[in-house]
Amino acid sequence: MTHRLVPWLLALAALSFGPAAVAHKPSDAYLTLQVADTQIDQRLDVHLRDLDRELVLDHNDDGRLQWAEVRTRWEELQRYTAERVRLSVAGQPCSSVATGEPQLDEHTDGAYAVLRSRWTCPAGAQALTIDYRLFADTDASHRGLLRLSHGAGAPQTAVLVPGSTPPTTLALAASADGETPSGFAGFVAEGIHHILIGTDHVLFLLALLLPAVLVAGAAGRREAATQWRPMLAEVLKIVTAFTAAHSVTLALAVLDIVDPPSRWVESLIAASVVFTAIDNLRPMLAPQHRWRLTLVFGLVHGFGFAGALKDLGLGGGSLAASLLGFNLGVELGQLSLVALFLPLAWWARGTRFYQRGVLIGGSSAVALIAAAWVVERVFDLKLLGS
Known part of the structure; x- marks a missing residue:
């Protein structure tokens, strides 16, 4: 009975951040x-x-x-x-x-x-x-x-x-x-809060993780992975690449060294979700090279994180602590999502429901949602509601 519930729990974890979610930065x-x-x-x-x-x-x-x-x-x-x-x-x-x-x-x-x-x-x-x-x-x-x-x-x-x-x-x-009354711990909490409610960041991460528990089989079809160590190593490469990339641009933006327009940053973040979801449907990159994709798109996501951190207000004396605390919070939130999703995905990887419903259906839904975000952000429209 428990095993039968896993695909549904997995689907909920993968798709609960769908169309009803806000397509803009948090309020x-x-x-x-x-x-x-x-x-x-x-x-x-x-x-x-x-x-x-x-x-x-x-x-x-x-x-x-x-x-x-x-x-x-x-x-x-x-x-x-x-x-x-x-x-x-x-x-x-x-x-x-x-x-x-x-x-x-x-x-x-x-x-x-x-x-x-x-x-x-x-x-x-x-x-x-x-x-x-x-x-x-x-x-x-x-x-x-x-x-x-x-x-x-x-x-x-x-x-x-x-x-x-x-x-x-x-x-x-x-x-x-x-200094804020909440200090370092407060910025850690806000970093966790931002990643967990940042629907575009969450969908990007989930889109990266969806095929991680599968391997290329006969005739190019994906099959369930049989060894968890190579899978875990690949996930760690992806997570590390994302962390390293967004940490660099987060710091550059907060220090006002590089400050691209928010509208284009948000549009590119949405586009990164579209590309990653489509790559799940029609693979363009070998699985061992997806970390490179993550590295490039992680640079863009870092500018998005920086916008949220700047909004919190930074005193000159607390800049280093707030930057470190917020970034640590983002990483903790990101790791919590990985820790929640990956065991469920590994458990359900051999089912048709996962390989067709979650991977194909979920990636298709993510691609459509993110494509709507791209249109909303580029043209300043409202398609999915506020």
């Missing part, structure tokens, strides 16, 4: 707080895509938001965000009023609404509590990226998880180097 909002005595000026940048998903801003449903569609709903946007971002000190709520004119700003992954407000808090506050609930009920992957400035000290940064209990509290005296 982020940018919360900037400038503290001056009892007043706090707030700027909140929220992606129009996320607001459209919640409030249906695209009135004519043409897949493209127009400035007029956003501007006419601006007061609603202000109310929506004000209800979901609240500040308090020592248990006493701060009061806020909306300020500023309707405004958009361009971030690496598209246009964001810029919503400003001014808070008045009780005097004598030593710490500020941020109760952040933006998209808490609809997007578990969303994160708020906080930057808090107070006086002449270095800004503090933090990653806000919507609806977290207890809410995030920061001292109103910034540390000397602007």
Whole structure:
């Protein structure tokens, strides 16, 4: 009975990141707080895509938001965000009023609404509590990226998880180097989080692993591998190549040595998934050379990881620690996926379900999904939903 369940568990592991998954980078909002005595000026940048998903801003449903569609709903946007971002000190709520004119700003992954407000808090506050609930009920992957400035000290940064209990509290005296409260461990956790919710990275890795438990047989047909050591050695080469490649470009991008446009990076990442999935269907590379393919595409994926790390906010003193922590988190997340998938694939490798259903059917589905991502990212369209 257990053996019969394995193919279905394997299919779930391979295809659970399908069309419903977001084809863009994970959802982020940018919360900037400038503290001056009892007043706090707030700027909140929220992606129009996320607001459209919640409030249906695209009135004519043409897949493209127009400035007029956003501007006419601006007061609603202000109310929506004000209800979901609240500040308090020592248990006493701060009061806020909306300020500023309707405004958009361009971030690496598209246009964001810029919503400003001014808070008045009780005097004598030593710490500020941020109760952040933006998209808490609809997007578990969303994160708020906080930057808090107070006086002449270095800004503090933090990653806000919507609806977290207890809410995030920061001292109103910034540390000397602007270190985040979560420090190194926090960047490790965010690296793990990013790889696990990064659907394109996950599908790329799974597409690489799908044929790993098979070998070329008679008439070029794939057959179940009989020895696990050569299979494991090949997987280790692939994982090592991916790690080495994306570590290089992650560092280059974070250090601003190389900074390619995000739109083209995301498009090339999607294209790498398409190519790898098609190579599963119509092999163009010998199995022993797939690590070279991984090395090349890993360079592109590293730039994608760098965009996520930059969004988290890096103080100069914490750059090395945050880079190392985030990269370590990505590797831990990647290894957890390999550890989950590979034993199941090895167990089911001899079944027709795996060789036809998972490898051929799964690779076909991945190729189609990723092809849609390429179109979405190159032409800034919405095909698979938000």
